[in-house]
Amino acid sequence: MVGCAIGPNYHRPAAAVPMQFNDSSDPASTNSLADLPWWEIFNDAALTNLIHTALTNNYDIAIAAARVEQARALAEQAHSQFFPQAGYDVNGYRGKNALAGAANSEGNGTTASSFEAALNASWEIDLWGRVRRLNEAARAQFFASEEARRGVRLSLIAEVAQDYFQLLELDKELEIARQTTNSYGQSLTLFNQRLGGGVASKLEADRAEGALANVAAIVPDLEQRIRLLENQLKVLLGQTSGSIPRGAPLGDQTVPPSVPAGLPAALLERRPDILQAEQQLRSANAQVGVTMGDFLPKIGLTSIFGGTSQELSALTAPESRLWSAGLDASGPIFQAGLLTGQYRQARAFWEENRLQYEQTVLQAFHEVSGQLYTRQKYDETRREQARSVAAFQDSVLVATQRYRAGHAEYFEILDAEQQLFPDENALARTQLNQLLIIVRLYKSLGGGWNQPETLAPANPAPAK
Numbered sequence: 001m002v003g004c005a006i007g008p009n010y011h012r013p014a015a016a017v018p019m020q021f022n023d024s025s026d027p028a029s030t031n032s033l034a035d036l037p038w039w040e041i042f043n044d045a046a047l048t049n050l051i052h053t054a055l056t057n058n059y060d061i062a063i064a065a066a067r068v069e070q071a072r073a074l075a076e077q078a079h080s081q082f083f084p085q086a087g088y089d090v091n092g093y094r095g096k097n098a099l100a101g102a103a104n105s106e107g108n109g110t111t112a113s114s115f116e117a118a119l120n121a122s123w124e125i126d127l128w129g130r131v132r133r134l135n136e137a138a139r140a141q142f143f144a145s146e147e148a149r150r151g152v153r154l155s156l157i158a159e160v161a162q163d164y165f166q167l168l169e170l171d172k173e174l175e176i177a178r179q180t181t182n183s184y185g186q187s188l189t190l191f192n193q194r195l196g197g198g199v200a201s202k203l204e205a206d207r208a209e210g211a212l213a214n215v216a217a218i219v220p221d222l223e224q225r226i227r228l229l230e231n232q233l234k235v236l237l238g239q240t241s242g243s244i245p246r247g248a249p250l251g252d253q254t255v256p257p258s259v260p261a262g263l264p265a266a267l268l269e270r271r272p273d274i275l276q277a278e279q280q281l282r283s284a285n286a287q288v289g290v291t292m293g294d295f296l297p298k299i300g301l302t303s304i305f306g307g308t309s310q311e312l313s314a315l316t317a318p319e320s321r322l323w324s325a326g327l328d329a330s331g332p333i334f335q336a337g338l339l340t341g342q343y344r345q346a347r348a349f350w351e352e353n354r355l356q357y358e359q360t361v362l363q364a365f366h367e368v369s370g371q372l373y374t375r376q377k378y379d380e381t382r383r384e385q386a387r388s389v390a391a392f393q394d395s396v397l398v399a400t401q402r403y404r405a406g407h408a409e410y411f412e413i414l415d416a417e418q419q420l421f422p423d424e425n426a427l428a429r430t431q432l433n434q435l436l437i438i439v440r441l442y443k444s445l446g447g448g449w450n451q452p453e454t455l456a457p458a459n460p461a462p463a464k
Contacts, residue, residue, distance in 0.1 A: 005129025005136075007289020007295070010282045013354055015361045017265045019167060021369045032262025033438075034270060034445035038157050041442050043254050046247030047164050050237065054160045056239030061156060071138075071145035077140035077310070081131045084123035084301075091116040092312070115315050118306025118322055130293025137286035144279035150449075151272035156236065158443040162436055163233045169432035170251040174222040176424045177215060183396070184212035184251045187413055190403075206408040211414055215421065227236065255434045259441055261372060266448035270449035277360045281353040288350055291343040297331035330363040368444045378379050378430060385427040 033041070039048045055061060056414040083123040094113040126132055188208040195205050230244045270276055300326070332339060402408035442448075 005132045005289060007129070007133055007292045008285060010136075010175065010285045012278065013281070013358060015268065015358060018269070018365060019264070021261050021264055021365070021372055023421065030263060030266075030268065031260045032445055033256075033442055034262065034266075034447045034449055036447070037451045038442070038448055039159075041438070042161050044164075044247040046245050049159055049163060049232070050164060050244070051160050053237045053239070054156055055153065057238055058156055058266050059238060060152050061149075064145075064152040068145045068149050069143070074137075075138040075142040078135045081124065082126070084121050086119065086121040089118050089120060089306075096449050103261040113306070113310055113312070115310070115312050116306065116308040116322070117315060118304050119309075120302070120304045122297055122302045123300055127299055128293050129295045130290055130296075130298075133286045133289035133293065137283040137290065140279045140283035140286065144283065145274035146274045147272045147279060148356065149304065151276060152155075154272060154443055154447060157447075158439050160233065161439045163229060163234070163236065164244070165250070165253070165432055165435040165439070167226065167229050167233070167244060168246065168253070168430055170222055170226045171246065172250045172428040173425055174226065176421070176428065177218045177222060178419045180215045181212065181219065183417060184208065184215055187400075187417065189402075191410060206409070207414060211418065250428060252430050252433075253431075253435055259372070259375060259438065261368060261441070261445060264368075266363055267368070267446065268361065270446035271444075272358075272446060272449075273366055274360050274364060274446075277353070277357040279358045284350040284353040286387075287345070288346045291339070291346045294339050294342065295332065297329045299327070299329045302326050302328055320325075354387070371437055371441045371444060375434070375441065378434045378437060379452060382427070382430045384435060385423065385430055388421070389423050389427050392416060392423050396420055403428070426441050430450070 038051060042048065042051070092113070092115045095113070096111045124131065190203040191208045193201060231241045233244050234241050268278075288383065304324075304325075305323040307315045307317075307320040308318065308322050309315045314320050396413070399408055399412040399416045403410060403413050
């Protein structure tokens with residue numbers, strides 16, 4: 001009987017695990033992007049330094065660590081119930097018509113003193129396993145807090161990487177806007193020269209000036225967005241505001257040609273949110289056993305040893321010695337549905353956690369599948385957008401040459417430039433999305449799950 005505990009033993013709920021992720025062009029393999037450390041996935045020295053700093057200084061990481069320590073302390077409190085609890089009690093009283101601090105029924109009008117000193121101990125014999133279930137629940141909550149901390153750590157890595165790549169994309173948009181402003185300025189100069197020579201109309205110059213002002217207005221907006229994003233990154237780094245050092249520009253960032261996702265079943269063992277949900281389910285399962293144990297008698301041993309006397313000097317005398325030892329049992333007879341309600345609540349809480357676990361698993365599979373498919377489509381989109389940008393760049397050059405030679409109207413130049421500008425921005429956003437989808441995939445796959453949580457050595461990165 002001592003070897004078993006009341007209540008259901010935990011078993012992981014069955015989950016419908018596919019053999020391969022849907023929408024993945026890569027064949028099923030045990031290799032996974034999640035097996036690599038983050039400093040190899042995001043192969044940029046400046047980004048490595050930023051993540052290193054965030055993992056050291058970020059407040060969310062510190063808060064999650066504090067929660068782990070709270071859960072650890074609660075688990076220690078639950079574990080203490082396995083052992084006898086010992087204490088001491090020392091009392092001294094003096095009063096009229098009183099004995100040991102209480103009214104003396106004799107009421108003889110005497111004034112007397114009473115002293116008592118004793119050691120006491122008690123121990124609940126875990127005959128039914130109620131204490132073991134309490135320990136199982138507390139230990140599972142501790143493990144759940146550890147997984148929550150891992151989840152915060154992985155989310156922080158992903159958030160820093162996403163903000164960094166978005167910063168590079170804004171830098172690229174700012175570069176494009178400035179180059180386009182310069183190009184429109186050259187067109188305006190050309191039109192003004194022809195206007196001064198009497199071979200062009202003022203309409204051409206006005207249209208060119210309007211196009212120039214329209215693009216130039218975008219520059220300060222982009223500069224503002226860059227500053228705000230830098231401040232956002234500084235919050236993640238736990239630092240005051242300031243500029244963020246950059247490494248390679250957006251177009252030079254490495255995009256993996258293929259992304260092995262690994263076996264879908266492996267998600268159950270490495271994604272922090274799935275593991276956290278499972279530990280919470282384990283804790284809820286143990287709580288069912290705790291409520292079942294409340295229906296049964298609690299059996300314990302109690303003892304006391306000390307002395308009691310009306311004179312302090314006689315407290316240690318043999319005739320003043322006090323001791324007792326006993327076995328006690330207590331249990332419910334009529335609780336008006338209290339214990340039944342607690343049991344039903346624990347069962348319903350277990351059911352809630354089971355459904356949350358299954359939902360988390362299902363969402364994880366669909367999340368990875370969708371991101372694998374999206375990555376393929378971004379690759380196709382980038383190839384076509386790169387062709388489009390190259391074609392429009394040629395069209396601007398040809399239109400300018402034709403205009404100078406008098407073989408084309410001014411609107412051909414403006415039209416070519418106005419089509420090139422948004423196309424270059426669209427290509428930059430697609431390049432950003434290619435990087436962001438790798439970050440999201442790494443997070444969705446539980447990246448770095450088998451890596452020690454030691455920080456990668458910080459590498460100096462030149463500021464741009």
